[in-house]
Amino acid sequence: MTRSLRTRLFLVLLLPFVGAWLIAMIVLGTAFMRERIGDWEDDLVAIAVEVMSAMPADLPALSAGPRLTPLPVDRTGVNDVDDIEFQVWVKDRREAIVLSSRSTGEPLKPDFVDGRQTRTIRGVEWRVYALTDTTGRVQVQVGKSLDLILAEVRRKVSRALAVSIVVLLLLALAMKAVIDWSLKPMVRVNAAMAARSATDLEPLPGGDLPSEVGPLVDSFNRLLARVDRAVRRERQFFSEAAHELRTPLAVLLTQAQVALGARTLAEARGSLRQLVRGVERSARLSQQLLDSARLDVEHRGGAQAPLDLAAIVAMVVDDYGAMVAQKHQAITLDAERCPIVGNIDEMGVLVANLVDNAVRYTGRGGRIAVRCLREGAAVQLQVFDDGPGVADGDRERIFDRFFRVLGSNERGSGIGLSLVARIAQSHRATIATGRGLDGRGFGVTVAFALAAGEPDKVSDTGILAAT
Numbered sequence: 001m002t003r004s005l006r007t008r009l010f011l012v013l014l015l016p017f018v019g020a021w022l023i024a025m026i027v028l029g030t031a032f033m034r035e036r037i038g039d040w041e042d043d044l045v046a047i048a049v050e051v052m053s054a055m056p057a058d059l060p061a062l063s064a065g066p067r068l069t070p071l072p073v074d075r076t077g078v079n080d081v082d083d084i085e086f087q088v089w090v091k092d093r094r095e096a097i098v099l100s101s102r103s104t105g106e107p108l109k110p111d112f113v114d115g116r117q118t119r120t121i122r123g124v125e126w127r128v129y130a131l132t133d134t135t136g137r138v139q140v141q142v143g144k145s146l147d148l149i150l151a152e153v154r155r156k157v158s159r160a161l162a163v164s165i166v167v168l169l170l171l172a173l174a175m176k177a178v179i180d181w182s183l184k185p186m187v188r189v190n191a192a193m194a195a196r197s198a199t200d201l202e203p204l205p206g207g208d209l210p211s212e213v214g215p216l217v218d219s220f221n222r223l224l225a226r227v228d229r230a231v232r233r234e235r236q237f238f239s240e241a242a243h244e245l246r247t248p249l250a251v252l253l254t255q256a257q258v259a260l261g262a263r264t265l266a267e268a269r270g271s272l273r274q275l276v277r278g279v280e281r282s283a284r285l286s287q288q289l290l291d292s293a294r295l296d297v298e299h300r301g302g303a304q305a306p307l308d309l310a311a312i313v314a315m316v317v318d319d320y321g322a323m324v325a326q327k328h329q330a331i332t333l334d335a336e337r338c339p340i341v342g343n344i345d346e347m348g349v350l351v352a353n354l355v356d357n358a359v360r361y362t363g364r365g366g367r368i369a370v371r372c373l374r375e376g377a378a379v380q381l382q383v384f385d386d387g388p389g390v391a392d393g394d395r396e397r398i399f400d401r402f403f404r405v406l407g408s409n410e411r412g413s414g415i416g417l418s419l420v421a422r423i424a425q426s427h428r429a430t431i432a433t434g435r436g437l438d439g440r441g442f443g444v445t446v447a448f449a450l451a452a453g454e455p456d457k458v459s460d461t462g463i464l465a466a467t
Contacts, residue, residue, distance in 0.1 A: 009179050014172055021168055025161060033153045040149050041116060041127060044084075048131040048142045051086055055098070060090050060137045062097055086142045091132065108141040118146070185209045189217060201228040252278045304343050304427070306451050309351075309379055310335040310372045312344065316351045317370055320359055327364050335372035338379040339451040342427050350423045353416035354383040354444055362387035367437055377450050384436040384443040395433045420446070 056062075088098035091112055096105055108128040109117060116129050121143070128143035189204050196202075203221040255275040262268035317333050324331050358368045362385040371382040390398060399421035424431050429448045436443040 010172075010176060013175050013179075017168065017171065021164065025164065028160075029157050032157060033150070037127070037146075037149055037153075040144060041129070044116075044127065044129040044142045044144065045131070047084060047086060048129055048140045051088065051098075051142070052131055052133060052138070052140045055088060055133075055138060055140075059088070059097060060092075060135075063095070083148050084142065084144050086140060089139045089141065091137055091139050097138075108143040112139055114139070121145075186213060199231075201225075201231065304341050306339060306341055307344050307347065309338040309340050309342075309347060309381060309448065312347050313351050313370060313372045313381065316348065316355055319352075320355050323359055324368070327359065327362075327366075329359065329362060329364070329366050329368060331359075331368040331370065333370050335370075336374060338372050338374055338381075338448075340379050340427075340448045341451050342448070346423045346426070350420050350446070351381065353420050354381070354446075357416050358383050358385040358387070358442075361385070362441065366441075369437055374450065375447075379448045379450055381446045381448070382443065384441065386437040386441040389436060389440060389442045390433070398433075399431070420444075 085100045085103045085108065086098075087096050087100070087103055087108060089096050089107065089112070094107075094112075096103075096107070099105060104122075106121070108121065108126065109119075109130045112130065114130050114132050116127070118125060118127055120126070125146045126143045127146055127149070128141060130139055130141045132139045186209065189209070192204060201224045203224060204217055209217055252275060255271045255278060259268040259271040259275060262271065313335055314333060317331060320331070355368075355370060362368055367386045369382070369384045371380070371384075373380050373382070399417050421431060424446055427448060429446050432445045432447070434443050434445075435441065
């Protein structure tokens, strides 16, 4: 329950009112009781004075006689005067001349000393007052049971308490109504979210939300927009990937069937060569698709740490030695220690795709130059070739997923350079394209920031070369 914002607001607002109300009731009740008891004591004094004033001057010469009985009257709504007892005594004879109707004849103040006193009469506490005339012979004693005083106080306090409870309940209902009204826009947003399907990424309605909640919903809507764009990209990616895989698989099946139908090994050899090339292309395409999916899972970054880019470049170039030799190409490596901060697996994918792209499109007998150098506060990875190159109008598009340059004899997947662009972006690197070796072919330069704490240039540069 306490996790509900509505309940929290209601309790936070109501409990202080309830606490203050209880304290006020206790303080006011105590003050009222004291004030009422004081009023009754003042009333006892006033009644004693009035009774004394009403007595005749020759009262000491009189004797006690039978009491008069009043006629019955309607006393509805009239305070019960019989609640107060009074007595008129002749002090020297200790004789009660006048007694109220409820008096038993026992003196309310047996010591006959003037003033106030609290004493127990018939097992009940009474508040009594005694007043003597100027002759010192006649004394009026007036008293009232404290139980009656407290009962009257409780009755009046109960009425006040009932009224205040009603007011407090009305206040609680008003607070609840205000809270419900204030949270109604949030309830509508919650209902809209609950009614949505898993694929509905439309922005949530938030026009009439409170200013404290509106930014949260706006942030959530921006997140939904990013998720929607990512989902759209992934749907397009899987659609295009399925198309890209379907074509080579169909070609593989055709070549396999042709090879099976061949009568001699010589007839099957051509189909087997095409089958091998199709398997290589499918394996490469599958690997690039896995690399692309892994980048998405790792949110385009993964864990980054200090590393030497030159060591990765040297390993990748060595891995492509057999492919370079098969195509009678020449590849040179010029590298010095290049410390950067990055993800070692993604750096391997980036370098491998750049080298693979150059090796595949350069052609037989071509030249490829790979350099990893430090320029000021940056590290530059350069891959140049003297192949057919890329038209100026296509250089910006070659980093788009599934884009292929027309007119090339080598059929690529259109994924490799898009992986390079995504990895470079996650590492805050910049990519520049241009001409390759001797003003021909194609060249790519990826610039990374030098790792912090490294000097801009070192004198003991190591040079690696491979042919």
